[in-house]
Amino acid sequence: MTSTAPTAAPLADARALGLAHYAARGVLELVLARHGVTFQQQVALRAAVTADAAGTPQTPDGLVAQVQASLKADPADLHATLDDLLARHLLTTDGPHLRPTPAGRDLLTAVTAETAPVSARIWGDIPAEDLAATARVLALVTTRANTELAALAALTALTA
Secondary structure, three states: OOOOOOOOOOOOOHHHHHHHHHHHHHHHHHHHHHOOOOHHHHHHHHHHHHHHHOOOOEOHHHHHHHHHHHHOOOHHHHHHHHHHHHHOOOEEEEOOEEEEOHHHHHHHHHHHHHHHHHHHHHHOOOOHHHHHHHHHHHHHHHHHHHHHHHHHHHHHHHHO
């Protein structure tokens, strides 16, 4: 005898979030690899382009802080990432600020163009109300995780 009772949808959890993140990131990293750029370099370059477009170019330390807040990466690694972007002429110095070069902007434009159709296939048919609920849940998870991370970092600093 087979059951016709509906099965409950699985609940979202950290594992499901991680799997979705790494699947989507894997797509992006394949595109980035074709351009010889790492995920971290792309995030830093995008932050520099966004800040510059807003009329608020960042200093190296400001850019590191901004990217570190997103990626939770080691600041020394992020400074090395900026050095790589400068060496590749994707960023340039302008007084105390870092600004994207035309080559840096072109790279992001190319990556965006290559990933847009894939992103449309991944996200395109998800109902807007599901996306809105997901955004609310992810914002709450991000806030809570950042709070826990700050508390753990403070505890670690006290015991070091």
